[in-house]
Amino acid sequence: MQLNSPLNAAALALLGLSQASAAADAAPGWSFDTSTLVYSEADGRVQAAEPRVRATRTWDSGRSASLGLTLDTLTGASPNGATPSSAPQTFTTPSGNGSYTIAAGETPLDDTFRDTRIALDASFSTPLGTRNTLTTTLFASTEYDYLSIGAGATIARDFNLRNTTVSLGVNVSQDSIDPVGGVPQALSRMPDENEPIGRTEGTESKQVFDVLASVTQLLSPASLVTLTASLSLSDGYLTDPYKILSVVGTDGEPLRYVYEGRPDSRFKQAVYGEYKRFVADRDAWTISLRLMSDDWGVFSQTVDSTYRWNFGARDYLEPHLRYYRQSEADFYRAALFDGEENGLVEASADPRLAAFDAITIGLKYGHTTRGGLPWWVRLEGYTQLGRTAGVPAAAADGLSKFDLEPELNAVMFTAGFRFDR
Amino acid sequence: MLAHLDDGSHAWRFRAMASPCEILLDTGDAALAARLGALAQAEAQRIEAKWSRYRPDNLMHAINTAGGAAVEVDEETARLIDYGEHLHRFSEGRFDLTSGVLRRLWRFDGSECWADAGDVAAVLARVGWSRVEWNGRAIRLQPDMEIDFGGIGKEYAVDRSLTLLRDATDAPLLVNYGGDLAASGPRRDGTQWQVGILDSTARIHLRSGAVATSGSAYRHLWHAGRRYGHLLDARSGYPVADAPQAVTVAAPTCSAAGALSSLALLHGVGARGFLELQGADYHVLD
Numbered sequence: 118m119q120l121n122s123p124l125n126a127a128a129l130a131l132l133g134l135s136q137a138s139a140a141a142d143a144a145p146g147w148s149f150d151t152s153t154l155v156y157s158e159a160d161g162r163v164q165a166a167e168p169r170v171r172a173t174r175t176w177d178s179g180r181s182a183s184l185g186l187t188l189d190t191l192t193g194a195s196p197n198g199a200t201p202s203s204a205p206q207t208f209t210t211p212s213g214n215g216s217y218t219i220a221a222g223e224t225p226l227d228d229t230f231r232d233t234r235i236a237l238d239a240s241f242s243t244p245l246g247t248r249n250t251l252t253t254t255l256f257a258s259t260e261y262d263y264l265s266i267g268a269g270a271t272i273a274r275d276f277n278l279r280n281t282t283v284s285l286g287v288n289v290s291q292d293s294i295d296p297v298g299g300v301p302q303a304l305s306r307m308p309d310e311n312e313p314i315g316r317t318e319g320t321e322s323k324q325v326f327d328v329l330a331s332v333t334q335l336l337s338p339a340s341l342v343t344l345t346a347s348l349s350l351s352d353g354y355l356t357d358p359y360k361i362l363s364v365v366g367t368d369g370e371p372l373r374y375v376y377e378g379r380p381d382s383r384f385k386q387a388v389y390g391e392y393k394r395f396v397a398d399r400d401a402w403t404i405s406l407r408l409m410s411d412d413w414g415v416f417s418q419t420v421d422s423t424y425r426w427n428f429g430a431r432d433y434l435e436p437h438l439r440y441y442r443q444s445e446a447d448f449y450r451a452a453l454f455d456g457e458e459n460g461l462v463e464a465s466a467d468p469r470l471a472a473f474d475a476i477t478i479g480l481k482y483g484h485t486t487r488g489g490l491p492w493w494v495r496l497e498g499y500t501q502l503g504r505t506a507g508v509p510a511a512a513a514d515g516l517s518k519f520d521l522e523p524e525l526n527a528v529m530f531t532a533g534f535r536f537d538r
Numbered sequence: 539m540l541a542h543l544d545d546g547s548h549a550w551r552f553r554a555m556a557s558p559c560e561i562l563l564d565t566g567d568a569a570l571a572a573r574l575g576a577l578a579q580a581e582a583q584r585i586e587a588k589w590s591r592y593r594p595d596n597l598m599h600a601i602n603t604a605g606g607a608a609v610e611v612d613e614e615t616a617r618l619i620d621y622g623e624h625l626h627r628f629s630e631g632r633f634d635l636t637s638g639v640l641r642r643l644w645r646f647d648g649s650e651c652w653a654d655a656g657d658v659a660a661v662l663a664r665v666g667w668s669r670v671e672w673n674g675r676a677i678r679l680q681p682d683m684e685i686d687f688g689g690i691g692k693e694y695a696v697d698r699s700l701t702l703l704r705d706a707t708d709a710p711l712l713v714n715y716g717g718d719l720a721a722s723g724p725r726r727d728g729t730q731w732q733v734g735i736l737d738s739t740a741r742i743h744l745r746s747g748a749v750a751t752s753g754s755a756y757r758h759l760w761h762a763g764r765r766y767g768h769l770l771d772a773r774s775g776y777p778v779a780d781a782p783q784a785v786t787v788a789a790p791t792c793s794a795a796g797a798l799s800s801l802a803l804l805h806g807v808g809a810r811g812f813l814e815l816q817g818a819d820y821h822v823l824d
Contacts, residue, residue, distance in 0.1 A: 124628060124816070128794035131621040131690075132697050148728060175724065179745070248819050278788055278821040279743045335741065430544055487546070487566060489726040 147174045152533030159526040162226065163193040179244040189234035189260075194226035198360040198466035200452045201225070201519040202371050209310045211297040211359050216310040224523050227359065234260040248275045256290075265292040267325070280335040288327040295320045296358035303378020304458045307361050323353030339396075345389040355379045362466040363452040369515025375458045377465040379448065385411040401425040414447035415470065431486070437479035437497065445472040445506040451521045454509035471522065472504040479529075492534035501525040540572045550575020554582040555692050557716025561699070564725050565709035574707055578699040582715065585695040589618070591638065591686040601677055601685060608671065608678035616674060618687055618694065625690070625797055626667045626772075632804040633797075634772030636679070637665050638686040644777065646757040646768035653776075662775040689769075693750055693796030696720050700748075700792075712744070713792075720748035720792045742786065742821075750795035752803050753784035753823075769803050778806040785809055788819040 149172050156165040167189045175181040197208060207218045210229050219225045236258035244250050254269040267290030275282050299316035301307075331345040356379045363371040391405040407419040421439040428434060448463040449470045458464070479497030486492070503522020541549040543562075548571035550561040561578045563571040589598045601609045611619065622635035640661050643653040664682045671678040679685065687694070692715055700713045700720045712721040712731050721731050721744045730743040742749050757768040759777070767781035785802040789795035798818050802809040813820045 124625075124794045124797050125790060127621055127624040127628070128697075128789070128791040128797065131617050131694065131793050132701065132791060133617065173728075175728070175745075246817055248817075275819065278749070278786060278819060280741065280821065430546055485727070491727070 146538050147172045148535060148537050149173075150533065150535045152531055154529060154531045156527060156529050158193065159528075161193060161228075162525070163191060163195055163527075165189060165191045179250075181242045183238075183240045183242075185236075185238045187234075187236040187258075189232075189236070191232045191234070194228035196468055197225050197227040198362055198377060198468075199225040199371065199374055200363040200365065200369070200466075200516060200521060202363075203518075204370070206371065207310070208361075208374070209308060213298050213308065213310075213313075222519065224520070232260050234258055234263075245272075249273065250275075252286075254288075262295050262297055263292065265290055267291065269327075271329075282331075282333040284329075284331045286327075286329045286331075288325070288329075290325045291322065292325070292353075293320055293322040294354065294358070298358075300354075301358055301376040303356065304375045304461055304464060307374040307376060321354030321358075323351055323355060325352075326350045339398075340392070340394040342393075343389075343391040345387075347385075347387045347389075349383075349385040349387075351383040351385075353381060355381060355383055357465070357467060360465060360467050362450060362458075362464055364455055364458055365452045365509070365512045365516065366455050367512055367515055369452075369512050369518065371452075372455055375453065375464075377467065378461075378463050379465055380413065380463055383411055383413055385409060399427050401427075413470070415443055415445070417441065417443035431484055433483045435481040435483070435495075437477065437481065437495075439475075439477040441475040441477075443473060446470040450507040450509070451505070452509060452512065452516060454511045457509060466507075468503065468522075468525075472506045473501050473522070474504065475499065475501040490535050490537065493532070495529075495531045497529040497531075499525075499527040499529065540568065540575060542568070548572075548575075550578065552579045552582075554579065555586050555695065555715060557692065559716065560714045561703070562712040562714070562731070563707075563709055564711065565707075567709075570707065570709065574703050574709075574711070577706060578703055578713060581699045581702055582695045585691060585698065589615070589687045589691055591684070591688075598686065601679065602683075604679065606678070606681040608676040610676045618690065619672060619677060619685075620674070621690060621793070622685075622687070623667065623672065625801070628797075629801050629804065631667075631773045632771050633689065633801060634665060634667050635685040635687070636667060636670060636683050637770060637772035637775075638688055639664055639684055640770050640772070640775050641688075643775075644759070644768075644770065646759050646766075646777075648758060648760070650760045652759070652761045658775040665772055665775070689800050690793065690796065692716060693718050693748075693792040696748065696750075696792035718748075718750040718792050718796055719744070721746050742788070744788070747788060747790050748792035748795045749786060749788045750792050750799050751784055751786040752796070752799035753782065758783070767803050767806075769800060771804055778804055781806045782809050782822045782824050784823040785813070786821045786823075787813065 149170060151170045154167040169187045171183060171185040173183045201222050201224055203221055205218055205221050206225060207216050209216050217228055238256035240252055240254040242250055242252040250273045252271045257266045267288060269286060269288035271284055271286030273282055273284035300319045300321055301316060327349045329347040333343045335341045356377060360377045361374045362377055364373050364375055365371055387409040389407045393403045395401050402424050404422040410416045419441045423435050423437045425433050425435045448465060450464045450466055453464060477497055477499045479495055481493055481495035483491055483493035502524055505522060508516055539551050541551060543549055546566045548563045548568060552559050559582060561575045563574060565571055588596055591598050593599060597615060625633045643657055643661060645651050669680050696713050696715050696718050697720060703711055704722045710723050710725050712719060719733060723746045724730060730745045733742045753767055759766050764779045766777035766779055771778055781803045785799040787795045787799040789798060798816060802812050805812040810822055
């Protein structure tokens with residue numbers, strides 16, 4: 118803590134201390150927060166295990182450092198974007214060297230999907246004067262075909278003895294992707310298994326710029342509110358090279374498949390409001406609302422609420438409810454009608470760009486040991502319900518026999534604990 | 539007296555320096571908490587006994603009744619006098635160790651009881667650091683003068699108690715003497731200490747360092763329709779008009795926090811401007 122007042126030095130002299138000895142850091146240790154998430158989608162879809170560890174250290178001077186490591190292992194199958202068919206469908210794997218077959222009437226899932234992601238981040242926070250804190254962050258993540266590196270800085274200023282905090286942050290990142298089998302041409306036909314893929318290996322990249330402004334205000338000793346506005350610009354290769362679309366006839370049956378293509382920039386604007394209230398001097402209730410819209414036509418709303426019930430001095434239960442709704446991107450197509458691909462520049466059947474509603478319900482139990490170290494477990498269920506959109510009118514009757522927006526169910530279990538060294 | 543708190547930690551409470559005092563100890567060890575609490579209490583009582591202006595048997599009494607003779611002081615007292623001298627210079631005379639005699643003319647009880655101008659002038663003639671001889675070891679007052687450590691003694695006791703306890707334990711702790719407080723560091727779970735501010739919805743969040751409050755909603759008086767805070771400007775002998783009700787300041791030491799909050803009140807409507815100039819972290823209750 119620094120104070121530019123000359124009183125500071127005089128007060129230290131009163132206590133028989135010099136500025137230097139008062140600023141000398143004690144040697145507090147590192148604190149490690151560890152957790153593991155196990156994520157499991159129903160029907161043999163994506164399974165993930167994600168261990169994380171975060172080491173944090175705070176010095177008496179107010180400086181702090183934090184290092185995080187996340188390991189993600191993904192297996193299972195994810196939708197490739199194609200629609201179901203009345204006959205079994207065979208798809209070439211991205212490398213062009215293999216294929217997988219989907220039974221009649223089933224949603225095509227690419228089960229060659231297997232990946233391990235490693236993410237690292239380091240941040241350092243330092244007070245500037247008595248009321249400002251500067252946090253700088255570096256992060257990197259890598260997986261088989263993907264590399265992302267980035268940096269950020271946030272400056273926060275406290276007012277009113279920290280009853281008000283205003284912060285402003287920027288982040289930039291540079292991502293590069295080196296797709297298996299090369300970078301496909303948007304909306305070009307996906308070759309059959311034994312056809313030459315006709316592409317060369319290549320690397321694509323994108324840049325992301327984020328700015329964020331936030332105000333946190335203590336409303337009373339028992340309540341506080343946070344308001345955040347953010348802008349994000351992504352520029353570059355934003356397409357998923359492994360996603361395809363079915364080109365169908367009037368009967369809704371696939372004639373061929375084409376690679377998806379997306380715009381080369383995306384501009385998002387989001388606002389977030391959170392209200393936290395302490396209840397009965399014991400519990401804490403939090404509710405938040407987030408609104409996001411972008412120039413792809415996606416608009417999403419999230420309502421999230423938790424209630425932390427501290428039923429004992431060292432035990433709590435925390436129910437969690439989240440509701441999410443999004444509209445589809447302008448170029449989202451469940452499928453394309455025969456020939457439509459020739460007149461389009463952009464199209465995607467990625468379910469993440471479709472219209473859907475999702476609900477998460479969870480319960481967390483936490484305990485703090487006598488030594489003051491916490492551990493917790495959390496179980497959550499997730500259900501995603503698609504809403505029909507982007508169906509070509511000429512094939513609507515033919516496609517109506519298929520379930521184009523299958524329900525997605527997932528279960529997440531997380532356990533975590535902290536220890537000090 | 540030791541209290542067991544709901545979260546498994548302990549508090550040691552006592553009265554000293556005309557204030558409720560409390561040591562919060564983030565430890566489940568009751569014996570340790572009691573030992574440390576008693577240590578802090580003994581330090582607060584030592585400081586009160588040594589420099590209270592109400593006792594006939596202490597050093598302060600000897601200085602104030604020396605009848606114009608120089609009195610040698612110990613090193614600790616010398617540091618407090620040096621600090622008072624520094625505050626006098628820093629506040630351009632608003633703060634003065636010799637201004638205590640003025641307080642007898644004023645009653646800050648929310649009434650409209652205004653002191654007689656002749657009385658103020660008469661007492662003000664007995665005030666003034668420039669009339670004191672201080673060489674760093676011995677102090678000589680004019681026979682009609684008195685000094686006291688009002689405005690710095692309690693904050694000094696907070697800092698001293700924290701230093702003593704911090705040397706005795708690694709357990710996180712917070713010293714709170716009548717709303718002037720200092721913490722050794724964050725709580726065991728890494729969170730900040732949270733302490734309510736009297737008469738306000740604001741809360742103090744303290745990881746380490748100190749916080750002091752000057753003023754209160756109850757100690758003031760009214761004159762000609764304006765509100766006057768309870769601190770007297772040693773240059774005029776009068777309280778300052780339109781001062782905030784209370785000023786709370788965070789600083790590395792309670793002594794610095796207390797001085798900044800008192801001096802801010804003495805700047806009246808200029809309290810915020812003064813604190814901004816000092817780069818202070820503060821909360822003002824108007």
